[in-house]
Amino acid sequence: MTKSPKLRDKPVDAPRAAARDTLRAVRERDAYANLVLPKMLRERRITGRDAALATELAYGAARAEGLLDAVISAAANRPVAEIDGNVLDVLRLGTYQLLRTRIGAHAAVSTSVDLIRSEMGMGPSGFVNAVLRKVSQRDEDLWIDELAPSMADDLIGNLAFRYAHPRWIAEVFDEALGGSAGQLQAALAADDDRPPVHLVARPGLITAEELALASGGDVGRYSPYCVYLPGGDPGDLEAVRDGYAGVQDEGSQLVGRALTVADVADDTGRWLDMCAGPGGKAALVAAIADIDGAHLDAIEISEHRADLIRKVVRDLPVDVHVADARSCGLEPGFDRILLDAPCSGLGSLRRRPEARWRRRPDDVAELVVLQRELLTEALRLVKPGGVVIYSTCSPHPAETVGVVAAVLAEVPDAEQIDARPLVPADHLGDGPHVQLWPHIHGTDAMFLAALRRR
Numbered sequence: 001m002t003k004s005p006k007l008r009d010k011p012v013d014a015p016r017a018a019a020r021d022t023l024r025a026v027r028e029r030d031a032y033a034n035l036v037l038p039k040m041l042r043e044r045r046i047t048g049r050d051a052a053l054a055t056e057l058a059y060g061a062a063r064a065e066g067l068l069d070a071v072i073s074a075a076a077n078r079p080v081a082e083i084d085g086n087v088l089d090v091l092r093l094g095t096y097q098l099l100r101t102r103i104g105a106h107a108a109v110s111t112s113v114d115l116i117r118s119e120m121g122m123g124p125s126g127f128v129n130a131v132l133r134k135v136s137q138r139d140e141d142l143w144i145d146e147l148a149p150s151m152a153d154d155l156i157g158n159l160a161f162r163y164a165h166p167r168w169i170a171e172v173f174d175e176a177l178g179g180s181a182g183q184l185q186a187a188l189a190a191d192d193d194r195p196p197v198h199l200v201a202r203p204g205l206i207t208a209e210e211l212a213l214a215s216g217g218d219v220g221r222y223s224p225y226c227v228y229l230p231g232g233d234p235g236d237l238e239a240v241r242d243g244y245a246g247v248q249d250e251g252s253q254l255v256g257r258a259l260t261v262a263d264v265a266d267d268t269g270r271w272l273d274m275c276a277g278p279g280g281k282a283a284l285v286a287a288i289a290d291i292d293g294a295h296l297d298a299i300e301i302s303e304h305r306a307d308l309i310r311k312v313v314r315d316l317p318v319d320v321h322v323a324d325a326r327s328c329g330l331e332p333g334f335d336r337i338l339l340d341a342p343c344s345g346l347g348s349l350r351r352r353p354e355a356r357w358r359r360r361p362d363d364v365a366e367l368v369v370l371q372r373e374l375l376t377e378a379l380r381l382v383k384p385g386g387v388v389i390y391s392t393c394s395p396h397p398a399e400t401v402g403v404v405a406a407v408l409a410e411v412p413d414a415e416q417i418d419a420r421p422l423v424p425a426d427h428l429g430d431g432p433h434v435q436l437w438p439h440i441h442g443t444d445a446m447f448l449a450a451l452r453r454r
């Protein structure tokens, strides 16, 4: 039977189908949206404005999942766990468009209905249509007013809901920010935004000024190697393709640089990166080591990640070791050691769209044990007078100041030194550690502490 013109399937639009398939991969396979989508865009030859739309929708909907689900559940009058997964992906995309983009309500609803009808037929498409129409009756603020805990009763709960963070993460940020509600609001808002793209100009190969000219970007505020890219795909830049530049958050650049500028008497040029994969900081440190006549040993436990390091440190004075850094077998006596420890990643949630909804508070306790062991070993491997930079891309106090305090209590000949002079940024607080923030510095929320063996 031929369908009537009204019922005939419309072709689904490619960017929204890619966004839906990304959300599905995240939900079904625990995939990382920022790995799945770029590959899908290449394979499906989706480029330009269409690629930008798919990215905005997929990453935006993944980032806002908790908020979207609360609204969908209210509009559908049932918990989202009772909604078929494939239908839920389309509802999330549609709700995201309605609440958080300028896409008109008609287009947001009808494209969602088309997406579901092409796969699942009329029944589910009627449900999607009904739910999204209900969602479209209010804007985001009205939904928040209706569904979030009140500011007066539960400020953290309200802000967590409003800026699409699980409550426990908002609590961690609150603790790290010292309980300032204004700071917490700004931090969550910045974390809920699309992240900027930062490039690193590899020392000795290109300057930040040259890279800014070549890329149409602006030189960074703090890192002498940083360029802010206003838009576009960094992979299209010749400097990135040729390895003169890479994509790296400015906060990470500041951590790598801090290792190289700390005072170390009689630096013999033995430098170590204890947890180096995939090699972002190792590449920067090694480029500076090359200029300074030093050598970097880079340890990484995962073979695959060690391969990634080898790719980015080609031609630089680096030895890559696949080992557990707690028992790597290298001779002690290093002048400078970077321990960029495995961590919860709560400081770079804006770059990994779905991560905030995947992490669990319990993840942290196990990581803290590993972080302490690694830092203790770093202090054994560094020479007296040498420096250890301990860093995390997390502001979680248990992973940052907690680890440093616990290890210092156990290692009597180690001391913490002021890390602030090693970081050319403002608003660095009372020290001695440095905690960067997206809402203050525009960087990921990187933490670093500087320790010395007496």
Ligand SMILES: C[S@@+](CC[C@H](N)C(=O)[O-])C[C@H]1O[C@@H](n2cnc3c(N)ncnc32)[C@H](O)[C@@H]1O
Residues within 6 Å of the ligand: 252, 274, 275, 276, 277, 278, 279, 280, 281, 282, 299, 300, 301, 302, 305, 323, 324, 325, 326, 340, 341, 342, 343
């Ligand atoms: C935060 S990442 C490091 C990021 C890296 N410094 C960069 O800038 O690209 C932590 C790394 O430590 C590795 N790792 C975890 N446990 C380790 C261990 N016991 N020994 C060595 N590496 C480890 C992880 O595989 C991961 O690649």
